[in-house]
Amino acid sequence: MVPGKILITVREDNISPRFDLTTEVVMESRDEKGRPGDRRTLVLPHASSEELCHLILAQEVQTVVCGAIEEEYYQYLTWKRIVVIDAVMGPWEKVMERYAEGRLRPGDILHNRTELANHAQSDQ
Amino acid sequence: MTRGQEAAQTSTSVPGPAAGGLQGVVGFRMIHSIRGLPTAEEDSENNGRWGPWVQGLFPSTLSLATLLDSIPVGLAILDQDRRLLHVNQSLESLTGFHRDEVRGLPCHDVLRPDICQRGCPFADDPQNPASSSMEGDIINRDRLRIPVRFMSVPLLQGNGGLVGYLEVLEDIRQLKASEMSDHAYSFGGFIGRSSKMEQLWRIMPIVAQTDSSVLITGETGTGKDLAAEAIHQASSRARGPFVKINCGALPETLLESELFGHSRGAFTGAVSDKPGRIRMGHKGTVYLTEIGDLPLSLQVKLLTFLDDRIVYPLGTTKGFHADVRVIAATHRNLEEMVRTGRFRDDLLFRLHVVRLHLPPLRERNGDILLLMGHFLGLFAGRFSKKIKGFSEEARQILTRYHYPGNVRELRNAIEYAVNICQDDRIRPDHLPAYLTVPKPAVSPTQDDEPVVASKPGARCVSSEANWADIERQMIIDALVQAKGKKQKAAAVLGWGRSTLWRKINQYGLV
Numbered sequence: 010m011v012p013g014k015i016l017i018t019v020r021e022d023n024i025s026p027r028f029d030l031t032t033e034v035v036m037e038s039r040d041e042k043g044r045p046g047d048r049r050t051l052v053l054p055h056a057s058s059e060e061l062c063h064l065i066l067a068q069e070v071q072t073v074v075c076g077a078i079e080e081e082y083y084q085y086l087t088w089k090r091i092v093v094i095d096a097v098m099g100p101w102e103k104v105m106e107r108y109a110e111g112r113l114r115p116g117d118i119l120h121n122r123t124e125l126a127n128h129a130q131s132d133q
Numbered sequence: 134m135t136r137g138q139e140a141a142q143t144s145t146s147v148p149g150p151a152a153g154g155l156q157g158v159v160g161f162r163m164i165h166s167i168r169g170l171p172t173a174e175e176d177s178e179n180n181g182r183w184g185p186w187v188q189g190l191f192p193s194t195l196s197l198a199t200l201l202d203s204i205p206v207g208l209a210i211l212d213q214d215r216r217l218l219h220v221n222q223s224l225e226s227l228t229g230f231h232r233d234e235v236r237g238l239p240c241h242d243v244l245r246p247d248i249c250q251r252g253c254p255f256a257d258d259p260q261n262p263a264s265s266s267m268e269g270d271i272i273n274r275d276r277l278r279i280p281v282r283f284m285s286v287p288l289l290q291g292n293g294g295l296v297g298y299l300e301v302l303e304d305i306r307q308l309k310a311s312e313m314s315d316h317a318y319s320f321g322g323f324i325g326r327s328s329k330m331e332q333l334w335r336i337m338p339i340v341a342q343t344d345s346s347v348l349i350t351g352e353t354g355t356g357k358d359l360a361a362e363a364i365h366q367a368s369s370r371a372r373g374p375f376v377k378i379n380c381g382a383l384p385e386t387l388l389e390s391e392l393f394g395h396s397r398g399a400f401t402g403a404v405s406d407k408p409g410r411i412r413m414g415h416k417g418t419v420y421l422t423e424i425g426d427l428p429l430s431l432q433v434k435l436l437t438f439l440d441d442r443i444v445y446p447l448g449t450t451k452g453f454h455a456d457v458r459v460i461a462a463t464h465r466n467l468e469e470m471v472r473t474g475r476f477r478d479d480l481l482f483r484l485h486v487v488r489l490h491l492p493p494l495r496e497r498n499g500d501i502l503l504l505m506g507h508f509l510g511l512f513a514g515r516f517s518k519k520i521k522g523f524s525e526e527a528r529q530i531l532t533r534y535h536y537p538g539n540v541r542e543l544r545n546a547i548e549y550a551v552n553i554c555q556d557d558r559i560r561p562d563h564l565p566a567y568l569t570v571p572k573p574a575v576s577p578t579q580d581d582e583p584v585v586a587s588k589p590g591a592r593c594v595s596s597e598a599n600w601a602d603i604e605r606q607m608i609i610d611a612l613v614q615a616k617g618k619k620q621k622a623a624a625v626l627g628w629g630r631s632t633l634w635r636k637i638n639q640y641g642l643v
Binding site for chain 2: 024027029080083084085088095120
């Protein structure tokens with residue numbers, strides 16, 4: 010886990026599938042020992058990769074967790090020394106927990122498939 | 134009938150619906166058969182590894198997965214809640230996700246289409262779903278945005294009840310590219326009317342129709358990637374995947390897993406099966422770029438694959454017969470590398486069935502003007518500028534320059550000029566500074582001079598060495614001019630920030 014500010018792109022309760030179409034982000038600060046600080050949810054006026062990158066830089070975010078991101082923006086953020094953990098799927102709170110434990114990796118799928126199936130059956 | 138009952142019935146001998154149809158079950162398995170469609174009897178001997186089945190359509194029961202894999206467009210079968218039940222091989226190639234990884238996941242998390250963000254096509258009336266088709270894009274696992282045409286079809290039972298959806302994703306990159314560059318002197322993204330390019334255009338469609346391995350050589354920026362894709366698109370494999378692998382981009386251990394795949398538990402961190410890029414190119418084309426950078430140990434493994442066309446993922450002895458066409462490209466002189474022991478001669482002979490050498494821009498007389506006009510139109514349209522053309526001085530500068538970076542360099546120079554230009558004509562002061570600094574220009578060779586395919590790297594090596602020095606100095610000058618601000622320096626050079634960052638690292642200027 011990288012201490013500092015983490016930004017997660019979200020849609021409802023999950024990680025937003027696309028960085029460029031994200032309209033909501035959750036930001037949280039973590040100290041050296043991984044203890045959480047302020048948590049804020051920001052609703053963006055519209056979806057834009059450029060503006061989201063600008064927000065990330067302006068807010069001095071150290072780590073970005075997102076779903077799909079285009080190579081151009083991934084390279085740009087990496088160039089700016091921001092750690093990008095992309096292709097993550099699942100509930101963002103679970104993602105935050107995994108990150109705090111220092112176990113979050115690019116491509117992690119944190120959906121509980123049994124829960125998804127049970128939820129679907131109970132809906133029917 | 135519950136889903137469990139369906140599964141139980143399907144695993145035994147179940148007659149299909151009266152009109153013949155598809156029976157779905159939970160628990161699909163990978164297809165490894167290379168002998169054709171397995172029958173239900175064969176499957177029962179293999180503990181049901183090929184299910185589910187198509188029943189009632191043919192005299193014997195057939196594997197649905199194998200059937201879907203033979204269709205060259207991406208297909209996904211979803212349940213009522215739009216979770217993935219099955220994806221075919223084409224969709225695996227398009228998205229980069231293996232079917233075992235994605236089973237049970239919401240479709241928008243895996244396909245990652247833009248249309249879901251504007252509202253799911255089925256969300257309006259799930260009780261009365263209708264087929265729909267629309268264009269959009271996806272971002273795949275390689276972080277590549279791919280334009281696709283989506284078609285979504287609700288799957289209904291005999292009584293009209295919804296059981297799931299079939300989604301069809303057609304890759305329309307070729308269509309979009311042809312819309313972008315409809316040009317009298319173009320072929321597969323290439324533009325030119327010099328005799329050397331015409332010679333290439335005569336050869337390329339013929340080469341495309343064969344299944345032989347192709348080796349493309351040429352200096353940097355001459356269009357090796359475009360040529361590979363053009364061959365693929367003009368071939369009978371055009372509907373299949375085009376999988377590009379950069380042999381110089383990854384360390385040896387990662388590259389092996391990337392190329393050939395691995396099985397779960399093959400090494401620490403291998404938490405699931407990974408098919409490998411070669412396997413993902415099944416029924417299509419595998420393009421190995423920077424083949425000259427392939428480590429020797431992997432050259433042996435690639436050689437073995439080229440001989441028997443069977444991929445053995447790391448950690449397994451079970452092979453997969455990959456029906457792929459191999460196209461390789463490099464800017465290096467492979468013959469020289471063979472002489473110095475850095476490239477295997479037997480691999481070179483296998484790749485070197487058909488060789489295409491792309492001429493550098495300085496040898497393409499007349500094409501510079503054509504390309505200048507093309508790129509001017511392209512970028513003026515993209516940046517909404519009303520630029521009519523070039524001033525005579527600017528034209529002279531651009532046509533006399535020797536372009537060590539070839540078409541890519543010309544394209545970048547014009548993109549920069551269009552960005553900077555506020556008038557209706559591009560003048561010398563709109564061009565990147567390095568073009569207007571007086572330098573001894575290399576005279577273009579005569580158009581009729583034959584292409585020296587046997588030593589493509591000879592000129593390349595010396596000009597690249599010179600260019601590297603010039604480029605390094607240009608970066609330093611731009612950084613000094615921009616007082617160390619990289620963004621401003623990138624603008625001065627007419628490059629993207631990522632390009633500047635990459636080159637700063639490349640030249641050790643950090």
